[in-house]
Amino acid sequence: MLHLIKVQGESMAPFLNDGDFVFTSRWHKKLKIGHLVVVDHALYGFIIKKVLHIAPDGQLWLGGESNKSLQSERIGWVSPRRVVGKVIHRICAT
Numbered sequence: 001m002l003h004l005i006k007v008q009g010e011s012m013a014p015f016l017n018d019g020d021f022v023f024t025s026r027w028h029k030k031l032k033i034g035h036l037v038v039v040d041h042a043l044y045g046f047i048i049k050k051v052l053h054i055a056p057d058g059q060l061w062l063g064g065e066s067n068k069s070l071q072s073e074r075i076g077w078v079s080p081r082r083v084v085g086k087v088i089h090r091i092c093a094t
Contacts, residue, residue: 001025001026001027002023003024003038003084004023005022005038007019007020007022010066011047011065011068012050012065016048019094022038023088023089023091025085031083033051034051035086035087036048036051037049037050037060037084039062039078041082042082047070047075059080060077060079
């Protein structure tokens with residue numbers, strides 16, 4: 001299933017900016033370092049982040065692109081079950 005999600009905030013700038021849209025897919029076979037994902041985080045709700053590291057048990061270490069991003073240490077390790085979808089396409093607002 002595909003989802004269209006509006007980007008809010010500048011944590012992924014300059015690649016994704018506030019007001020852009022992303023299409024996500026749940027049909028990803030395997031996440032890799034560098035993939036962008038939408039996660040339903042237990043504390044922060046829906047966030048778009050880049051996969052920075054994958055632990056042997058599959059847990060994900062995520063981060064943003066800008067210094068305005070929520071720090072990886074605050075996000076913590078995220079279960080792959082929390083991944084709503086992998087970003088497969090972006091639509092720039094400008």
